[in-house]
Amino acid sequence: MQVGPGDALGAAEALTLIELGDRASVRAALKATLLRRHEQAEIFDAAFELFWRDPERAAAAAAFALMEAQKPEEKSKPGGRRIAEAMAGDRPKPPPPPPEEQPRQLDAAMTVSERERLQTMDFEAMSAAEINAAKQEIRRLVLPLDERPTRRFRTDPLGPRVDMRATLRATTRQGGEFRAILRRRRITRPPPLVAICDISGSMARYAQILLHFLHAVTNDRERVHSFLFGTRLSNITRQLKHRDPEIAFEMVSHMVPDWSGGTRIGEALEDFNRHWGRRVLGQGAVVLLITDGLDREGGRGLAEATDRLKRSCRRLIWLNPLLRYAGFQPKSQGIKAMLPHVHEFRPVHNLASLRELIEALGEKKRR
Structure with missing residues (x-):
């Protein structure tokens, strides 16, 4: 505080x-x-x-x-x-122990550095200082996405296609004299990235850390759209575009009223599909769905909403912090309803899981 x-x-x-x-x-x-x-x-x-x-x-x-x-x-x-x-x-520190006559020699050959330990530490178990260090590490992450071909072309002397229309226009301007064949190349650009993050009570601590990740990604690349949901869906794309993270999160806190509340995943995804799907899911968008799958409505309408979201994007990745447990099993009704309708199911509970996600997004997938 x-x-x-x-x-x-x-x-x-x-x-x-x-x-x-x-x-x-x-x-x-x-x-x-x-x-x-x-x-x-x-x-x-x-x-x-x-x-x-x-x-x-x-x-x-x-x-x-x-x-x-x-x-x-x-x-x-x-x-x-x-x-x-x-x-x-605030308590006074105990006096330091007297120096030893013979200093002990420690073998640090098998020890782990503080930065390496931070990579595998769960966000839920971090202290305030470790959270600040994790936020600094998140700001250094770079999110690559394989570029996708668009419908537009640009002039390129070494392009693979002949631009017959431009060639005829140039010939007309020269009085009908033919000089050279102009060529063109298809424009490629990274696909849109859409993040839908759960901010309910069970996800509050993870959402606070992942907001820094979304802020860094939003200010690093174009066409990034971020949404938060608990009992309702909120679009925070414009707020996260502010360069200063503290100001951006302050704007988000005033805009989102349902922090650490209940969860209505089905209604939130249905609202997204109805009002935002056609606006932000074009040109092979990649969707990051960040939630633990614990729905207050018992999974009602969740399978249909998740299936429609999967059909509207090129890649739907579900990030669930519950996967940090080795014995995790999809027992809740919400998880059972969503799991068959996603392309990938990944953990998101520490910095190492975020780095694995970035590596997976950078891989080129066959169409």
Whole structure:
């Protein structure tokens, strides 16, 4: 949670208007002045309760929350590790141990560097500092797409086709004197890239990281369209085109009201097919569908909407963070309805999975 001087002054002024002896009033005043997004409420409540505990109990709770957040296989509370680090940061550091007479020699031959460890770490288990490092790595990623031929041609002296029309026009301009045969070549360009990302409660942490990926891709290439959905579909293409990521995400937060809410995948895909499919899915578009497949409606109408989306694009890639588990099986009704109607099914939970996706998009596929 980013709190600036203006927020602190607003919170201090709000505390002068209430009864300080009432903890509920203090909580409500601080939440009204410090919170900007709906998903920050749960983090604020956890930090508020942890702050007012006994110091020794708070230290033990912070250590326990830090240990729980480091478990990749178990889902911890949102922001648990960041809260533990924030609470632990104000305590005085213990004195350094006395230097040893004989320094120990460590064999680092089989150790892994910090950057390599970051590549395989789950986004859900990252701390605030590791998330910032991951965002920096995402901004360096380059997304190549194989170029596709279009219907248009351009003049090229070494082109494979004879441009008879241009040749006759040039002959006419020269008074009927024939000088040279003009040639042309078909114009090629990368296909459009369309990203449809789930921002429901189960996908909130992954969506925050993947938004940086979509922002970097949008500002790196043309014809990129981004959509977010929870209980409704929102087009954020124009907002992500802003060069400054903080300003772009601030605009997105004001535009999208259903962060960390429910999930209606079928209705969102049906809305996309009806209102946006013909606009953005032309010329062999590639679609990235980012969701865990856990639909609140139980998969109603999901198979038909996914099948229509598959038939409207050249390549439909489903990115699911649940594939990070080795024993994953498609048991939910939403996953069973969607899985037969996608071209590829890939994980998206760390930087390594994003790099594998980029390599897959760069491969040339046969028509």
